[in-house]
Amino acid sequence: MMPDRKMFWRIIRRLLSANRGRLFVILLALGAGAAITAALLNLQVDAKRRLTAEFRTFGANVIIAPRDFSESAAKPRLYESLFSDLSEGMDTGMIPKAAFLYGVANASIDAGTQKGKPPAAGNVIVAGFLYSGNRPDQAVPAALVEAEQKFATRVRRHCDVGQQAAAALHLRSGDSVRLTNGAHQTSCDAYVLPALGGSEDSQVFVELHTAQTLFDQQGYISLIQLSIPGTPGQIQNYISLLQQRLRDVDVRPVRQFTEGEARIYQRISGILSATVALVLVLTTLCVMAAMTNVAMERRNDVGLMKAIGGATRRVLRLFVAEAALLGLTGGVLGAATGILISMWLGKAVFGVAARPRLIVYPVAVALTIIVAIAGAYPLRRLANIRPASVFRGER
């Protein structure tokens, strides 16, 4: 038995090294197949996850408001404590969220900064806001978050004025604005926000506590906006969870975005899966065809081996072992390359390198070995070859 096995491996070694060009070609085909398989599998898993994160650029997708919101414009009915308690007991404490308090106040430019401009004053919606979470720009407009960070170190109070509000009040960044509501008043340095195209354009944003003092609504807020990440299904689950927990308030998805998102996500993930599946199936077939082409060439070798007394089974085992070995080498090298490629692709598309999934590697290698062996399948037909006809040079 021992010398038999030694001989077996020796023949395989010879088979592989006999023709370097051929070896290179097979390894290239198998390796390319494995690389594509690994890269696409890895990218597909990663891309779907990234896409759901990408959808959060649309901003908040859930609103928590008082149950009867008909006349809630000036009547906040939520306790501020709800905002901090919201994520208690849930594993997702870092969900971007923001609380708002709305009210109507009279805005005017402070006399000191007016300097020859027409006197302008009028009622505006003042929105007090507070946000938390690791990506606050997903719950409130990004321009607002930027402004907050920019002015965080200023000593004087500032307020962010929407573009339409600024135009109506003839305001420019840096002007001092006085906001009055009954006996309460406050003044702040204006910063004009870029146009956002929503109702934000006609509002003035101040810190939540400033607004609470201004409207005499300490401890109250008008609504909470959440930006829940995940697939449409996960978002829906989270909403139902919140609805169960918060029975006395209205938790509702922003249907414009949740529904549109579900639809688009479904399409994109469908197209991605379809393309990947298509590429994988046909890559497999291509590699198989290339392998088969190479295997057919082994006619003469099979004939010779049979002529000197090799049993058909043993001869076949030899070739299958060779194919498997080639598949293993091609797969190990190709799949590693593929995972590296997918990390780079992830970086190119989403700006973050795709996280390599360990499961992808063995799957890609196993797939390559199977393809290589399947590609050698036509050798079975060679088992019927009569050695004599090979030696006579018959085709």
Next chain:
Amino acid sequence: MFIRLVADSFSRRPRQKLLTGAALALGMAVATAALSVSLDVGDRLAREFRSLGANLLVTPQADSLPLEIGGVDYRPVNAGAYLPETDLGKLKTIFWRNNIVGFAPAMEIPVQAWTESSQTLSAPAITARGTLIGTWANHSVAVPDGSSYVTGIAKTNPWWQVDGKWFREDQAECVVGKAFAARSGARIGTTLHIGSGNQNVALLVTGVLSGGGSEDDAIVAPIEIAQRLGGKQAQYRRLYVSALTKPEDEFGRRDPATLAPSEYERWYCTPYISSIALQIRQVLPGAEVRVIRRVAEGEGAILTRVRTLLWLVTFAALLAAALAVGASSAASVIQRRTEIGLMKALGAGSGTVGLLLAAEQLLLALVGGAAGYALGIILAQFVGQKIFGAAPAFSFFVLAVIVGLAAVVTLLGSAIPLRRASRYEPAPILRGE
């Protein structure tokens, strides 16, 4: 003789040629399918993104400051400016008119509502106060060029779901928001009396609307009724426009005022959201057109990413196809050492041998490529049908790329073994060494 040699090579080993051809066809099929789908997917996805609704908002330029929270304007009817409804047909005359998939004007007025059952002989009992949103449900707009265009709020706000039917444009009908319906007791079929100031109107409820926003607590009726109640004939306060756009790139974000004339032309003739906004401003005098950033930017970011992703996957597919095809054509040349040796021994030059083999490979590439293209188109149609419900359009570009790719890849794949083959010494090969 040359043709005979090529023909002979095909008929002598049909199975081998078939295998190489099959590998080629399959590879090219992947390439065709992936290429057609990703060429097509941008447009299709852009259309899908319109399910997010309007991305442009038109308001009067000389407007007073809106007191708007969550999409509801709390100003009285007589405050602020309005725009003429008759101008709206002009929207379909702008350069990118075909990119405008829908638009709908809106006008809100505060109203009181009561139903028959709550009414007593002496005085109508007011059951609910609310907002009446006047808009278009299925309105036929006359376009200045003589045609007409049907649009409405369902196109700009596709997430609004109506249980029942939308109101008819020329009838005294309305749909009510589901919260309002619960509050006022109005159901499908009830007649709702609406009053504003000293004007009254009776509307038949045809459906219950749920949209997830402030519209759930409002009455939605034909804009004509809102205009009559508010005394603002043929006017509207805001207009929602949903347009297909190209995501803004570096060039699209530049200020059009700083562009040179030729650049401006290019900017104007690209469906960036900002250039469509400008074109709308040009046909609607006195209007201010604002881009709804939240929708437009999210859409732009995602579309760009998905497009890049699909192009990369396509590129991977092309690469895989090229490698597999190259490998199999290389293998088919390597096999023919003996034959090459024999030809050279009979006096053929390296050039002739190379030309012969190249011709064979090209013929194979043509046949395999054509078969692969046909297969790929079928696959692409299947995928397109399955996902978007529509097959990708035929593109000459794809055909050209596939044929070119098939030829280049087979030639490159055979080039290296051919070069080596041309250096073979005939004698050792013929001796079987």
